[in-house]
Amino acid sequence: MGRSLPIPMASAPFVDLSGAIVQAMGQRLDAAKPTPEGLLLRTGDGFLYAFLEDPSQISLADIGRLLGGEKQLPQHLVVLSPGHLPLALAEEVVKGGGTLVEGARFAELARQLGLETLLGEGPRPAGAETKRLLPSAQHLDAIMHRARTWLDWGVPALALRFYRQASDLKPGFLPARIGIGRSLLALGLTEDAERTFNDVLVLRPSDVDARLGKASVLGARAKSKEEVEIYRTLLAEDEARTEVRAHLVAALIDLGDWASARVEIEAMLARTPEDPSLRFLRSVALERTGHVPEARRERREARSLGLSYEREVALCQHLGIAPPPPPEPAEAPPPPPRARTKPVKAARKPSPARAPQKPSRSTRPRPPVRKRK
16 A cells, blocks of 8 residues: 655744744734645735745645635735746736735845844844834834835735734824725725725815825726816815826826826926926827827937836836837947057167277278378
8 A cells, every 4th residue: 555645844934934924914813724835824804815935836726726715705815925936826816816925025025024034134224214213103114114115016915914003003193094095995995995085084084195095996986087076176275286186197098088188297297397207198198189290209308318118118008008119229339440550669778888999990080091193
């Protein structure tokens, strides 16, 4: 009778690191389950954190089970791994509404939480600004910094966790509540996001960030006209709000109203005329409103101001327009012709001074020869 092969288990150091990350995030757990691949943690707010030590051992069926889970519980999958999932599996996670935190970002998460030693690294030195804060304020500031970082990096699942941790630490801290709403909205949880923004507006009816959040909820529900009305109301109160105008431009572009978008873009350029991304947007607005030659000039101006090819491609993809062709590779200039130089002869050493010599017979001057008569 043959023996079955042993099932590989995650290493003890990886399980320790996973548990330390969860604890440092202040996560409240409903259930924890060790698996051969790592550790599964389910939270009360409907998230499933899957720590995978070696993602090469994961199959498509495993990802399907993680995404399916218990049908009666709404959940959002967050896969965390020091390695990288194969491309097909990563696409399956994203397609199922999950989040990936892998490779360098996984290590950065551990460093942010002060777990460098579990990665085999030395601790990071504290910054000078942080040292001046009180311990409680320092802790809150660090959590908010992590939350903003992950939201900027496009990982709202982790941003939400840190904003909630900050809100638990200081319940009346409205920036954390606003961050929770933005993270929920980025995750597609529009009803939860709207409730969060409404709660802030009950406490502070004039809060601009909460009103912007409410407008963004309308945009997520394809109510762009109502969204635009909120932005215009905010600008009527204070036309210097650049972030509001940026939201307005995006909403007008979604509506296809390029003429109005061009007006707002040019208003922003009046403050920052050398912004290459705004110059690019103006070129698109000019093209869409029939000013093709001027649009081409504006695109060239944007590139001369520093618009990189990669940034231009990203903007085109965001707007749903064809990207520009890749730039021609720069030809290396021919090497300069080598100048022909004559070989330099070694300088002759001066001969040592010699005493004056008597003229020899060959060099002695001869007396004049007398002619015989």
